[in-house]
Amino acid sequence: MRVPKYYTQKVRIQELIRDAAPGTMLPTERELAERFGTSRTTVRQALAELVAEGRLDRVQGRGTFVAAPKIVHLRQLTSFSEDLAGLATRSDVLALSEEAADAAVAAHLRIEPGAVVHRVERVRRVGDEPLAHETAFLVGPLPDLARELAARGSLYRTLREAYGIVPAGVQDDVETALASPDEARVLETDVGLPLLLVHRTAWDAAGTVVEWTRSAFRGDRFRFRARAGEAPGEPRVPSPG
Structure with a gap:
């Protein structure tokens, strides 16, 4: 797969602004x-792509600046399989391993860096079409x-049936991005797809974090719906767009 020339420079700019505070001005x-x-x-x-993704702000006549983080909170207590109940879904496991948590994973799971976690990487499909690339990190002893x-x-x-782990609350932070070469390959689509x-x-009923997951959904095939409570006469299932 040919990687567009601009994408290489986009990655370099992302590295340049990775630790920069919001409002930091970029070079011309x-x-x-x-x-x-x-x-x-x-x-x-x-x-232009980084501006479209909300990572940069462009001010006419002044320059380009690091944008403040986008944060949208949506709360759901359902899994992918439950959300798409009634459709022919399946999950293909790409990797399943135990590994030492790096600093970012440890922070999300509220554990010490280096602690052993379970990493589960999957492609979620509707029919034969890939819909999402998901990487989940799980804590606790999970034999077999x-x-x-x-x-x-x-x-x-x-988690519920084999290990007695029942999520009592979740927080979903949602944002938009464009597909990287690796994501495009896994999702069988083009680099730059939204x-x-x-x-x-x-977390469980005791407030212990049990899961942190990153899911990248194809923007051309997915509509995300969050709801508190059921609307009479309407299905709960979010449908592919």
Whole structure:
């Protein structure tokens, strides 16, 4: 798969602003082009995508600045399988392993960096079409997780039935992004396709975090619906767009 030239510069700019505070001013297009050894046109396209994603703000006559983080809170207590009940869904496990939590994963799970977590990477499908790329990190002793998950399919059902872990609350942080080359390959689509990113943190009745998951949904095939309570006469299921 050919990676567009601008995408390489976009990644470089993302690294440049990774630890920058909101409001930090970026170098000019000319300065960035000279730094990266590319054209201003290529830099301009990379900046335009980052502006569209909400990572940068462009102020006419002043310049381009690091944007404040976008945060949207949606709360759901259902799994992918439950949300799409009635449709022919399946999950293909790409990887399932135990590993040491890095600083970011540890912070989300509220554990010490280096603690062992379970990592489950899957492609979620409706029919044969890939809809989402999901990576879940789970805490706690989960013996024979691969076998238990294969027997049930649903991760939440597996946690509940095999390990007695029942999420009592979740927080979904939702934002938009564009598909990277790796995500495009897994989702069988084009680099730059709009994605809906859902970062889910789940905790049990005691308030202990039991899951942190990053899900990248294809923006051309998914509509996200959040609801508190049931609306009479209406289905609860979100439908692919």
